[in-house]
Amino acid sequence: MGLPGAGSAAFGDEQSPRRLLGTTTVYEGRVWDVVSEQFSLTDGGEPITRDFIQHPGAVAVLVLNDDGQVLLLRQYRHPVRMALWEIPAGLLDEDGEEFVDAAARELAEEADLTARHWHVLVDLFLSPGSSSEALRVYLARGIGDVPEADRHTRTHEEAEIEVQWVDLDAAVDAVLEGRIHSPSAVAAILAARVARENGYADLRPATTPWPEHPSQHATWPRGAVLEG
Structure with missing residues (x-):
């Protein structure tokens, strides 16, 4: 069974914003920070917490x-x-x-x-x-x-x-x-x-846009879901 869209120009990763419930910086480093974010995969879904490195790219x-x-x-x-x-x-x-x-x-x-x-x-x-x-x-x-x-x-x-x-x-x-x-x-x-x-x-x-870089992402309003 092939991958959805495989072989077409549209096949690839895509942005998929989810409902952001809260963000906390748990560690401030010299180069990057560690943040803890709470979000839900679906509107009204259970809260999920993930800690990750917030990196400038x-x-x-x-x-x-x-x-x-x-x-x-x-x-x-x-x-x-x-x-x-x-x-x-x-x-x-x-x-x-x-x-x-x-x-x-x-x-x-x-x-x-x-x-x-x-x-x-x-x-x-x-x-x-x-x-x-x-x-x-x-x-x-x-x-x-x-x-x-x-x-x-x-x-x-x-x-x-x-x-x-x-x-x-x-x-x-x-x-x-x-x-x-x-x-x-x-x-x-x-x-x-x-x-x-x-x-x-x-x-x-070389000047091709790079929308995947975090600096190019839209701001995700707290408690709101953005359309992809």
């Missing part, structure tokens, strides 16, 4: 050079106690900054690189059962260097970043063999491999 960049190689960064991640191979990424924590501009900023800060050509590669919710974090991954091509005098000074874990150019097919092998675990890198590498089949011609423009 992030952008990431898969950089592809003229030799068909992708840029990977090795960085320590304390919660998992591992040094992971990742792609340049960062928080959407600058008020009013366009999504693609944030991606370009992160590329410059983490890899000392610029790019002339940008496309949307893939959009993700990284852990939708426990976090509101939305991630947009861009494909960046036409690579250049940030001038030495303009380079960002990296600190803490970023000071240990190692950079390596890897053939896209080798990166795919590393993902499928379980040697790369970063969700942004895994999704980006596999998406890029598929997109390469037609020369990246079907990728969305």
Whole structure:
């Protein structure tokens, strides 16, 4: 039995607002908060409470050079106690900054690189059962260097970043063999491999709207149900 709408242009996830009964911030962190929300699935349904991380969202960049190689960064991640191979990424924590501009900023800060050509590669919710974090991954091509005098000074874990150019097919092998675990890198590498089949011609423009990002959601009135 096939999925409803599968094979049609309309097939995909959709916003589904429910009746919001209350919101409480239970922890205020340096980067994100933990909130507790009470809602009901149906009008008059039983109250349900869920705690989750309220996250500003992030952008990431898969950089592809003229030799068909992708840029990977090795960085320590304390919660998992591992040094992971990742792609340049960062928080959407600058008020009013366009999504693609944030991606370009992160590329410059983490890899000392610029790019002339940008496309949307893939959009993700990284852990939708426990976090509101939305991630947009861009494909960046036409690579250049940030001038030495303009380079960002990296600190803490970023000071240990190692950079390596890897053939896209080798990166795919590393993902499928379980040697790369970063969700942004895994999704980006596999998406890029598929997109390469037609020369990246079907990728969305960099300025494509991103209605799934929390900042683009309509305000949900307390105690009211919004139509999807």
